[in-house]
Amino acid sequence: VNRLETMGTNDREREEFTAIIDKETERLSELTGKLMSATKETDERRGRILSIHSVIRDAIELLPKPPSGSMGIKTFFNARPDTVRGNLAQIHQVFLNLLVNAVESMPDGGELTIVTGNSVFEIPYNIAENSVKPGRYVWGSVKDSGRTLSDHEVKNIFRPFLKAGRAGAGMGLGLSLVQRLVTKHDGFIHVESEEGEGTTFTLYLPEELPLDESKSRKKQLPRGDETILVVDDEPHIRTVLNSMLGYLGYEVLLASNGAEAIEILRCNETSVDLVLLDIIMPEMGGEEAYRNIKNISPAVKVVLSTGYARDQVLSDLLQKGADALVRKPYAVGTISQVIRDTLDSKE
Incomplete structure (x- = not known):
């Protein structure tokens, strides 16, 4: 606007500057509209x-x-x-x-x-x-x-x-x-x-799930017959997951660390459909294990499992291609749904 005030009678320059002003005005109008729509909502407790x-x-x-x-x-x-x-x-x-x-x-x-x-x-x-x-x-x-x-x-x-x-x-x-x-x-x-x-x-x-969805999750758990490799260094977690996934119909293989998981995967490369991989483990941790797993079997699905791993680590692995994340402590409804959704996904 200041430039227009000092500009001579060059109509072409005036048109160019006027177009710039119109474009910026439109952009600011859109941003203002979004801010207004966000702030006009009343401050209700439940929302x-x-x-x-x-x-x-x-x-x-x-x-x-x-x-x-x-x-x-x-x-x-x-x-x-x-x-x-x-x-x-x-x-x-x-x-x-x-x-x-x-x-x-x-x-x-x-x-x-x-x-x-x-x-x-x-x-x-x-x-x-x-x-x-x-x-x-x-x-x-x-x-x-x-x-x-x-x-x-x-x-x-x-x-x-x-x-x-x-x-x-x-x-x-x-x-x-x-x-x-x-x-x-x-x-x-x-x-x-x-x-x-x-x-x-x-x-x-x-999180607030619709009532009908919450009820349906309680009535029927997703099941399957694929082979899942569980990798976790805590014996009681392996025991619980073996029982839980077995109850849901899956074939379960167990590994106590990343190195053991690699050996099992090499022997069962074509039969393992999904790896449930703990992130924090001794000997070979989840990050290194993930790289080796993908080198051996690029197509295998990987669900990350953690109680409290660094968010940077989780974000990096998800960016590198890990399919999903489930946090401990496990809920049977959640882990069964995550595994089923991951196995059913096309990519």
Whole structure:
């Protein structure tokens, strides 16, 4: 506009600048409309069923560009859709604040990864400093490739006006508001930051399944007759899974570590349909075992299993091609459905 005011009578230049103004006005109008639709919702306690993936997509569209360099965005939407009840404006604000925080931590550009999934906790559980109530949860993680946070910064990251020293990330009320809104929705959030891996924020929100779906899951469990290789270093978990999967009709092979799993797979390469792979194990851990499994049998399906592995590790393995994730402690309804869905998937 200022340039137009100082411009002469060159009609062509005026047309070019007018077109630019029209285009930017239209873009800002679209963004304003999305913000208005997100904020006009009343602050009801129960809210409504949300499409968590649509909320994340809308938040991504509102992201600022990094000051310099380029930024890649990867999304891996694995959660069941439309199963979170909450206030649209507040959940939108949560993800937008996390995404903006991630972008600000990468002033020279980098990579932003968003992953969603489902977890079931059947008993009270502790993750970091969070006390988790039993139940179904939808989780979403936001990972950046910015500077690694110190232990002190991680511990205090949700304090108002904390300056985390990541080009503005962690400053002001943004992350404090995130924690407050997640807690208001009976969820929880934690953060991990490791040298060379960047920082990952993972939030959990209660999942609400339709009544008819919840009842049908209780009435009939998905079954099968395929061969499953269970890899876990804890004997009692192998015993429980052997009994549980056997009851569902599957042929079960057991391995206590990655090295043993590789030997079993070499001897049964054509008969193993799926590997249920624990991530944290001695001798050969889940990451190395996954690489070897895929080298031996590229087509075999792999479901990751973990009680509390680093979110960076899980995200990396899912990006490399792992088919699904199931978290301990196991619920028979969840693990049976995840295994059946994975076996039935075409890719």
